[in-house]
Amino acid sequence: xxxxxxxxxxxxxxxxxxxxxxxxxxxxxxxxxxxxxxxxxxxxxxxxxxxxxxxxxxxxxxxxxxxxxxxxxxxxxxxxxxxxxxxxxxxxxxxxxxxxxxxxxxxxxxxxxxx
Amino acid sequence: xxxxxxxxxxxxxxxxxxxxxxxxxxxxxxxxxxxxxxxxxxxxxxxxxxxxxxxxxxxxxxxxxxxxxxxxxxxxxxxxxxxxxxxxxxxxxxxxxxxxxxxxxxxxxxxx
Numbered sequence: 294x295x296x297x298x299x300x301x302x303x304x305x306x307x308x309x310x311x312x313x314x315x316x317x318x319x320x321x322x323x324x325x326x327x328x329x330x331x332x333x334x335x336x337x338x339x340x341x342x343x344x345x346x347x348x349x350x351x352x353x354x355x356x357x358x359x360x361x362x363x364x365x366x367x368x369x370x371x372x373x374x375x376x377x378x379x380x381x382x383x384x385x386x387x388x389x390x391x392x393x394x395x396x397x398x399x400x401x402x403x404x405x406x407x408x
Numbered sequence: 409x410x411x412x413x414x415x416x417x418x419x420x421x422x423x424x425x426x427x428x429x430x431x432x433x434x435x436x437x438x439x440x441x442x443x444x445x446x447x448x449x450x451x452x453x454x455x456x457x458x459x460x461x462x463x464x465x466x467x468x469x470x471x472x473x474x475x476x477x478x479x480x481x482x483x484x485x486x487x488x489x490x491x492x493x494x495x496x497x498x499x500x501x502x503x504x505x506x507x508x509x510x511x512x513x514x515x516x517x518x519x520x
Contacts, residue, residue: 297451324506335513336452336497341506349506384451394440394459394503401451 295319297400299385305406306375314370314403316385325368326386326397327360329353336384342368343391375407410435412500414511421488422519429483429514431498438500441481442508443472446495455496456483488518 298317306312318325327339340350342360359371368387372379382404386397411434421427431441439460444452458465458472458481465472471484481500485492495515499508 326506328508336499336508336510338507338509343506351507391503391506394501396442396454396457397508398454399444399451 297385297387297398299383299400299403301403302401303404303406305408308377308407309374312372312375312405314372314383314385314405316368316370316400317366318368318385318387319389319398320366322387322389322398324348324388324391324395324397325360325362326388327370328384328386328399329381330384330402331381339370339383372405375405377407380405380407410438410500410509412498412509412511414498414514416514417512418515418517420517420519423488423490425488427483427485427488427492427516427518429496429498429516431481431483431500431511433479433481433500433509435500435502435509436479437502437504438479438509439503440501441472441474442499442501443483444497444499446497446513448494452497485516488516490518490520492516493518 300315325342330336340354341348382402384402385400388395388397413432442457445455446452469486474481495513497513498511501508
């Protein structure tokens with residue numbers, strides 16, 4: 294069964310550095326998402342992406358964040374200048390149809406630690 | 409804003425007993441309600457979902473019920489097994505949006 298994959302599994306960075314988290318969505322899916330989960334808390338929506346543009350974003354997704362689909366398979370989340378509070382598990386997800394009414398399949402996550 | 413409340417935060421049951429987890433949503437436009445199981449250090453996995461035009465859905469030992477009037481939906485696990493131990497998240501979404509709003513999670517422990 295196809296799965297969403299993410300790299301790296303764990304990223305450690307210094308505060309103020311840029312990080313790029315990578316995801317490979319399921320191949321026939323058209324909608325892509327990033328969520329984050331701070332340790333012990335709920336999963337929070339960051340952004341959705343469709344047809345090479347952001348379709349929806351949350352208040353968390355400020356100017357420090359950006360997303361890109363650089364080629365036909367990868368989907369990336371960039372954090373320009375990391376803060377301590379960006380430490381969290383970041384999940385990529387994808388769905389075949391619009392995510393509000395379709396199942397979103399999650400990747401295994403990237404644990405980001407900002408020191 | 410949109411919110412999903414989930415209770416209880418932790419639940420311990422004896423193997424073979426039933427477990428019930430309840431969620432309440434605030435956005436009346438919500439019409440899709442997935443449930444995810446997350447084992448320690450792993451990805452959230454969809455276990456069952458329900459749409460607003462259905463009141464109940466069952467898949468083997470797992471069932472979900474939806475009360476649109478009360479904005480409640482619940483997960484029922486019967487004949488629990490140790491491998492059911494995990495964190496369970498409910499979520500809600502509306503057809504006009506792309507996002508899921510997740511509950512705070514329930515840590516289920518099934519005691520052998």
